[in-house]
Amino acid sequence: xxxxxxxxxxxxxxxxxxxxxxxxxxxxxxxxxxxxxxxxxxxxxxxxxxxxxxxxxxxxxxxxxxxxxxxxxxxxxxxxxxxxxxxxxxxxxxxxxxxxxxxxxxxxxxxxxxxxxxxxxxxxxxxxxxxxxxxxxxxxxxxxxxxxxxxxxxxxxxxxxxxxxxxxx
Numbered sequence: 001x002x003x004x005x006x007x008x009x010x011x012x013x014x015x016x017x018x019x020x021x022x023x024x025x026x027x028x029x030x031x032x033x034x035x036x037x038x039x040x041x042x043x044x045x046x047x048x049x050x051x052x053x054x055x056x057x058x059x060x061x062x063x064x065x066x067x068x069x070x071x072x073x074x075x076x077x078x079x080x081x082x083x084x085x086x087x088x089x090x091x092x093x094x095x096x097x098x099x100x101x102x103x104x105x106x107x108x109x110x111x112x113x114x115x116x117x118x119x120x121x122x123x124x125x126x127x128x129x130x131x132x133x134x135x136x137x138x139x140x141x142x143x144x145x146x147x148x149x150x151x152x153x154x155x156x157x158x159x160x161x162x163x164x165x166x167x168x169x
Contacts, residue, residue, distance in 0.1 A: 011049050012048070012049060012050065013049065013050045013051075013052065014044060014049055014050070014051050014052070015052045015053075015054055016051065016052075016053060016054070069099075070092055070095045070096060070099070071092075073095045074088060074091040074092050074095055077091050077095075077131045077132060078091055078132075080132070081131065081132025081133075081157075083132055083157070083159075087159055090159045090160045091131060091159070091160075093160055094131050094159070094160040094161075097160065097161065098128065099114070100113065100114045100115045100123075101113050101114075101115050101123035101124075101125065103116075127161075129158045130158070131158065131159065131160070132157055132158065132159070133157070133158050134155060134156075134157070134158070135155075135156050135157060135158040136153040136154070136155055136156070137153055137154045137156050138152060138153045139151070139152060139153060139154060
């Protein structure tokens with residue numbers, strides 16, 4: 001919700017299937033599911049979003065494929081870079097970042113990147129980095145920067161961008 005507010009986007013409706021992630025788990029079973037107001041639905045009501053539950057259809061299958069695609073991208077990145085599971089969230093976020101800035105080719109026809117459709121701004125690729133690669137964070141206002149043999153930067157691992165598009169995490 002904070003991300004949408006930052007981008008000045010107003011969400012009014014959310015459609016979902018009858019996935020258990022939207023309902024509280026209680027001992028009364030699945031028959032009481034539709035009568036139980038979940039935490040997700042409470043949050044939606046608080047911010048003025050209407051949550052509609054619909055049967056599983058083609059749209060949901062697209063979302064499930066999208067989830068599987070990104071989950072399958074994250075696991076090898078963490079494994080290859082020997083990173084702990086704590087980095088799973090930022091690895092997923094960077095996978096989505098790249099996906100939103102990559103054009104798609106369907107049946108030999110190239111389409112714009114999702115970010116280009118959404119904002120009208122052509123995405124830049126010059127700041128892409130390899131997830132888990134070495135990154136160097138300059139030490140600001142280092143009064144010993146000119147002294148030979150003393151470090152001017154800290155070695156770190158690249159795990160994505162911060163809120164400012166040019167800032168590294």
